[in-house]
Amino acid sequence: MASLQQRILNIIQCFRKEWRLFSESERTTVCGVDCMLMALYLSVAEVNKKNRGDFEASLSELLLTWNYLVPDKLGILQKNMEAPENYADITSAYASFLKRCNMVDLIDVYQKCRALALENESVSCAQLLEFIAGTADLAIENHSVLTTPSTPTSRVNQDHEELPLMVKKILYAYLSILVNSKNDLAFAYILNVPDRGLGREAFTDLKHAAQQRQMPIFLMATSFIRTIELGGKGYAPSPADPLRTHMKGLSHLVHFIDKLEEIIGGVQDPRLAGGKILSTIKMHLIKGRNSRDAFCQAAEEVVQDLDLRIKNIINFPHESMTASTTGISPARPKLHAINHGTAYCGKDTVKALLALLDEAATDPPPKNKAQMLFGDEFRFPCTFLLFRSPAQSSGSSPKVLRQRIRTAVGEKKIKLKQPLIRSQFSCTYKDDQMTESKDQHFQAIQAPTCEHPALKEKAVPDSKNESTAELMWE
16 A cells, blocks of 8 residues: 555645646645645734734744644544634635635645545545644655754754755745746745845835735736836836835846746756756856855755656656646747747646646655744745835834934034134134124225234325325234
């Protein structure tokens, strides 16, 4: 009998074969346990924001909701269990988030396949609950290198074991965006990997713009860059547009995804296309790094492993790949294709990538949920912090600071205008007030620039005047 993990994968393959009964899109992706946890975490935080004003959720609150949600959806909830606070709102937000991202979780796939009797090997609700909870005894093959490690003996060994997991997650996120551009979770993870200068502020601006236009975040970024590049000066963003400051980073990301799309639409052999896509992402990630760096070595190992798995999927096709020849849309729309062949040559590659992501959805759940949700190891982003908008200033504090600065500057100017203590040579300094008074008394005479007592001048009498006058400057 096949292992529990393989039987769950068979259920997903049944879903992929009859996707029209489950979803409106053939590119709907299946959420693994880690993705389900993150989606639920964001849903709990969203409900807390509506009720309390803060987009925040504690780990204990999340686990309490998680331990109630999973058996509740499976229909095996104990009668004495009490529902968490705002549970109905949380489940509604969770379902809306998955639908908006064009995703379904393992429980929805299991229930629908079971209701339609599409599965060949039965999986009980209790077994699926044990798998999601991480308590099932799984016979895991060919995943020992990339699975969550046991308790390490040192931090060095822990980093050595966890780094391939992080690299694999990045690669899966890029592949998810290729086959499902509505996946906001995948987009959040690759937004600034590698560094493009796009942080929380950029993601927040994109998220708000996407909400206003009611479209996925990645498609919002693509639409913004396309409008600038193809629209000309008349479509340039206004100075008030917050996305204007992120143009360089967003353009870099969109163009890289375009490069991967060109591989799907231009390489006919899915074996070559899959390997080229993985190697292109790898070179993009390790650019500027030392080849002996641990990250580069982990990336090389993970790419080789995933490339081999793609080739195995194609060489030994699953039912989902052989059932229909028109089940997956092409990489590029027909209207934008150069010819008819280009429009459909990426179909098999997309199928292989979807099959690879389906296998990833059956990976064992993480043992350390806190690290998966909050950790930012190896400078990788924390997805939750990206969705949580930075604290916006009310404007009161900077205004008070400006007032304090202006007051201090004004006091300084007042002090400078106070009379100075002059020395015995004070007459050598030009005083504006004294000059003005002298100008009033002697309008016809030009005031000298020096008033030292030792320097006295006698005025030369005018030869035309009969009277002479001796003027003494004291």
